[in-house]
Amino acid sequence: MGRPPCCDKSNVKRGLWTAEEDAKILAYVSKYGIGNWTLVPKKAGLNRCGKSCRLRWTNYLKPDLKHDSFTPQEEEFIINLHKAIGSRWSLIAKQLPGRTDNDVKNYWNTKLRKKLSKMGIDPVTHKPFSQILSDYGNISGLQNTRSYGSLNKNINYTTTAMSKPAEPSSVLTGYPNTDIMMIRDRPIVEQVQDSSSNENITSWDFPSPYQFHVINQETIQPQTTTFFINEATSSSCSSSSSNVTKLSSPQPYSCQQSQSQILPSPSSFNWNEFLLTDPLPFPGFQQLQEHRHIQGTTLAQTPHIDFAAENDCALNQIVQEGSLESAFDFGGQTNQRSEASSSMSSFVDAILDKDSEMRAEFPDILDGSFDFY
DNA sequence: AACTGAGCCAACCGCCGAGAC
DNA sequence: AGTCTCGGCGGTTGGCTCAGT
Secondary structure, eight states, rough: OOOOOOOGGGSSSOOOOOOHHHHHHHHHHHHSOOTTTTTHHHTTTOOOOOOHHHHIIIIIITOOOOSSSSOOOHHHHHHHHHHHSSSSSHHHHHHHOOOOOOHHHHIIIIHHHHHHHHBBBBBBTOOHHHHHHHHHHHHHOOOGGGGGGGGGTTTTHHHHHHHHHHOOOOOOOTTOOOOOOOSSSSSSOEEOOOOOOOOOEEEEOOOOOBBOOEEEEOOOOOOEEEEETTTTTTSSSSSOOTEEEEEEOOTOOOOOOOHHHOOOOOOTTOHHHHTSSSOOOOOHHHHHHHHHHHHHHHOOSSHHHHHHHHHHHHHHHHHSSBBTTTOOOOOOOOOOOOOOOOOTTTTTHHHHHHHHOOOOOOHHHHHHTOOOO
């Protein structure tokens, strides 16, 4: 029946590690390598839980870890990736060589969150507080208050808006240790005519620490890294086009463009301006919605949640494949994200729509059920 | 010098999915 | 099939340091 417990939790040392204990871990790893952590305490002569040993190793003792403070580039990168994917610390840390998820998380909680707040940016949604309040104002000002039930009766809306993760977007700038910088605050969609196949290719700005396709460097926009969705096939990122160059190196932070071409000068880059830009919904969002309608799937969830789930899938693929190529494949449907920001542009709107929908569907059940005030 | 509160960060907690038994 | 641990993750806490009073 199950495995035996890894250790006697009540009889293991806890708290800060001593230099002697660290040395034992290091000696163990150098002798046996990384492996079954439950055996580590016994083999290394430590009175610690195996899980605690693993944490000590991954967060502190691993030889490739950086212990110096974060650079401005790393800081910028964390903010942008957090804006894009939320508090996925391990994913963010994987893009920062030498940093652990704990490092990134601590740095965010102690420095960056406050920094954004001081700048008037909600560190969770990455939206200006003014916009959040404006959203709240719009909610309060709606004529058909009844249809929104209790949701607009109290400050919970604001709380919700401010505590939800940012809608992921392809906003990424400031790559550390890098020769690439993508400075765009939102995806750009442009139609590119493929001269060889007459296929329309839609390209987006896209985060670059992954493998992706770029336009021929002759045609690439300065400060822009471009990702392709090939409309003519079900697979994204077709490389058949003569206009498309596939980057073969999966190395993070690498691009064949020189820093001088891409990096803004430190003095020209305006953080406030960048952060205050409202990110558009994730590229392909509208396609997702359309795709679901095609499949007969109604919006059973709010667009935000829908989107988050979809992005989870995308992120899983990033993790599994180290590539964005397939992570955002929407079945080859045409990318027409230009109107995606209209009706579903905010999380609050989405909640309202969903609430309204539910109330229409279940008027008797919902009426008053959630009126806490 | 003593106290206090904020900042920082290492370590722990608790949850979850995968897999062992 | 059900129970349990492992490993990984994000959230939280406890204790140390330091600046301000």
